[in-house]
Amino acid sequence: IAREEGGYRSLYRGNVAATYLWITYAAVQFSLYSRTSDFLTSFAVAHAAPPSPPPSLPIRNNGSGGGNDVEAPFPLPGPIRHALAGIASSPTSVAFVAGASAGLAATLTTYPFDLCRTTFAARGIGGAADAVGKAATTAAGAAVAASASSSSASGLAPPKSLLGFVRGMYRREGIRGFYAGVGPAAIQIVPYMGINFALYDYFTRTFDSKSVGGAGLAGTIAGGTSKFLVYPMDTIKKRLQAQATIGLNHRRYQNMADCAATMLREEGPASFYRGLAPTVLKSCAATGLTFAFYTFTKNVLESTHDSMVRQKGKREEK
Numbered sequence: 001i002a003r004e005e006g007g008y009r010s011l012y013r014g015n016v017a018a019t020y021l022w023i024t025y026a027a028v029q030f031s032l033y034s035r036t037s038d039f040l041t042s043f044a045v046a047h048a049a050p051p052s053p054p055p056s057l058p059i060r061n062n063g064s065g066g067g068n069d070v071e072a073p074f075p076l077p078g079p080i081r082h083a084l085a086g087i088a089s090s091p092t093s094v095a096f097v098a099g100a101s102a103g104l105a106a107t108l109t110t111y112p113f114d115l116c117r118t119t120f121a122a123r124g125i126g127g128a129a130d131a132v133g134k135a136a137t138t139a140a141g142a143a144v145a146a147s148a149s150s151s152s153a154s155g156l157a158p159p160k161s162l163l164g165f166v167r168g169m170y171r172r173e174g175i176r177g178f179y180a181g182v183g184p185a186a187i188q189i190v191p192y193m194g195i196n197f198a199l200y201d202y203f204t205r206t207f208d209s210k211s212v213g214g215a216g217l218a219g220t221i222a223g224g225t226s227k228f229l230v231y232p233m234d235t236i237k238k239r240l241q242a243q244a245t246i247g248l249n250h251r252r253y254q255n256m257a258d259c260a261a262t263m264l265r266e267e268g269p270a271s272f273y274r275g276l277a278p279t280v281l282k283s284c285a286a287t288g289l290t291f292a293f294y295t296f297t298k299n300v301l302e303s304t305h306d307s308m309v310r311q312k313g314k315r316e317e318k
Helices: 008-012 015-046 078-088 091-121 129-135 139-153 162-173 175-179 182-204 212-245 256-267 269-273 276-317
Strands: none
Touching: 015 078, 015 091, 078 091, 091 162, 091 175, 091 182, 091 212, 162 175, 182 212, 182 256, 212 256, 212 269, 212 276, 256 269
């Protein structure tokens, strides 16, 4: 890529969209996780469920100084109350449900940025179509090369800016185009984030809850394990995204099920795990650093807040 597509800067294509993606994603995910986990645990207490400690994820302080104060906004049927009480009886179950819910909401909110990032990462496909065609040894490789060639010939050059991406995608695909591949993305994010947060909760309960190193280690294990388990769905999502972003004259895959069946029939089971190693390594590093920096920042802010409260108390005593 660096040699044929513009030097080392080509390795950072889509970085602006990725930055917007992760800032928005983290804001939605962590805030909603906190609210959802508070709701589950407080719901169990309100309905006389056996008390249980809250998940040890370091994002549960609601600013009231203790306890969870989120109540159900409307009466719920008995079976649902019992189900929520059962979930709340286990900290790991609370972490799974809250993480899955928060991850799904964050994914749906930020999905156009994810698609934009994929589009910019594929900028070199059109210019390298001939090389790809010569190197293609599978039906999928030949299809990618043909798609790239047709994209270049039809003038559907990759965009040069976020605004260009928005204009081009809306002109070709309409609003639906911004959510190409959202089906498998939504399906894979539920177990991915659920397992991620559940494993993180499980591991951090063996460490000091304020340990930055412990949070990083737990996040690394949780991120790598969860990504490995859901990787086939991530591959399908990327295939559908690429189909929408490189300007195909015809749709190779009609939907998620057709994509999975075509890959299995023409490329075999191994095709679902192409690119597994770098993706898992990235997930390990990103998740570990995310939780480590979150814990560090939270510790600093809590320490600062406690110090300010103590100083205020001393002034009032005088």
